Amino acid sequence: MLVAVHLPDADDLEFTSSLEELERLVSTLGYKTVAKVTQNRTHLETAAVLGEGKLKELGDLTGGDGHVGTTAPKKKDKARLRREAEAGGDFDDDGDVDVEEEDDDFGVDGERTAKVDLVAVDHDLSPSQARNLERATGAAVLDRTGVIIEIFHRHAKSREARLQVEIARLTYTAPRLRESPSGKERQRGRGAGEAALELDRRKVRDRIAELKEELVAVQRDQDVRRSHRRQARRIALVGYTNAGKSSLMRALTGSDVYVENKLFATLDTTVRALYPEPKPRILVSDTVGFIKKLPHDLVASFKSTLDEALEASHLLHVVDAADPSWESQLAVTREVLEEIGAGEVPSTLVMNKIDRLAPEELAALRVRLPDAWFVSAHDPSDVASVRERIIGIFEATYVESEFVIPYDRQAVLSEMHDSGRVSAERYEENGVIVTYRAEPEVIARFRSKLERAR
Ligand SMILES: Nc1nc2c(ncn2[C@@H]2O[C@H](COP(=O)(O)OP(=O)(O)OP(=O)(O)O)[C@@H](O)[C@H]2O)c(=O)[nH]1
Ligand SMILES: [Mg+2]
Known part of the structure; x- marks a missing residue:
C-alpha cells in the first residue's frame, strides 16, 4: 500500500511520478502494490502524516484499526519483527517470530478483506510517525528512505557496498530503536527495557564504528588496485x-553486465574495456543510478562506490529521454554529482531510449539540447557512433609531433602504436621518422624516453 500527501508545492506531474517511482521501488523489493492512498493537504500531520479520516480509511484497507491508539502495539510489532528477521536484523536474535498469514485477494475498492505486508510512505517519517502508522495500519511501515536502504541492503554485493549500506541502515535504524522497543526488550519488562535500550544503542554505535574501520581497510585495498589502472583512459556512465547505463555499457563493451527494468539494478561499479578495442584502450565504468531524495548516508556510500568512476576523465550522463520526468531526473543527477565532488568533471549528455520517442518529440529535443548525443542503446548503429565519439573525445586532446626513432629502438615504435596514432612513418638513414598524434603527456613521455637513450 502506498501513501502520499499531495502538498501544495508539488505539481501534478511531480506528485504522480514520485508515487510511480515509489511503486517501482517497492516492486524492486518484491512487493506488488494493491492500492494507493493519497490526500491533498497543506501540511503533513505531525502524528501520522494523514488526517484522521484518511487514516481511518487506510486502516480499513490494511486491516488495522485506523487510529493512533495509546496501548502498546503488540500484534503490530510482529510485522516489524518479521521484516527485521527477514532482513537479518542485528538486534533481534529472537528467532521465534510469528509469521502472519498472507492473503492475496485484496479488495481494491477498499473492502476490509485482507492485510497488506507493507505501507510505503512517500515522505520522510519521524520515528514516531512511523510508529503511529504501524499502529493504525497493523502493517510494517517504511518511508522512501527506508525503502531505498532496504533495496541496497538486499542487493549490494561487493564487500564495500555491503559495508556502506550497513552503516547507512544502522544510522537510519538507531533513532527508531528508541521509540519502538524490540521484542527482546519487552520481555525484560519495563525497567529493564530502558537499560537494554541504552545497551542496544551503544551496541549500534560500536558496530557503526567497527564497520567504518573495516570500510577504510577495504578502500585501501581498492586504491591499490585502482592505481594499477590509472594510466588507462576512462569514461564513466x-x-x-x-536510464539505460548498463544497457549502453553492455553494448559498448560486449560484456554481459546486468540489465533489468527495475530501479537500482546496478549497485556496484563495474569496469570494462571498450570493444572492439581502440588503441590505446579505453575503459568504461558502469555505476549505481541516482534517485531523488537520496538518503544522506547513502550519498556518502554512493560517493565511495563512485570514486573509481569519478577518476574518469569524462562522464557520459545517460538520461531516459522517454521518461516524462527526465528533466527533474537530470537535475537530481547533477545535484548529486555536485554533492559528491564530480561537478567539474567534463561531461556529455546522452539522451537514451529515443526509439520510444515520436519523431516530433525527438526533433524538439534536438533543438533544445544541441550538444547532446541522441541514441538508443538497443540500436547497434547508435552504439557504434557512441563508440566513435568516445574515441573522439580522447583524440580531441591529441597534439601532433615528429620523432626520429633509431633502428635499434624499434620497440618504442610499437609502444607508440599502442598509445596514440602514428599517422606517417618514413624510413631515413638515422632511423624512422614518425608523425605521431597522442595526448601531450604521452608525447612528453616518449620524448624523454628517446632523449635518455641517446
Ligand atoms: N526502449 C529502450 N529501452 C531501453 C534502452 N536502454 C535501456 N532500456 C531498458 O531500460 C531498462 C533499464 O535499463 P538498464 O540498462 O538496466 O538501466 P540502468 O541505468 O543501468 O539502471 P540502474 O542500474 O537501475 O540504475 C531495461 O529494461 C532496458 O532494457 C533504449 O535505448 N530503448
Ligand atoms: Mg544498471
Missing part, C-alpha cells in the same frame, strides 16, 4: 536509475 552516470545517470538516474533505469
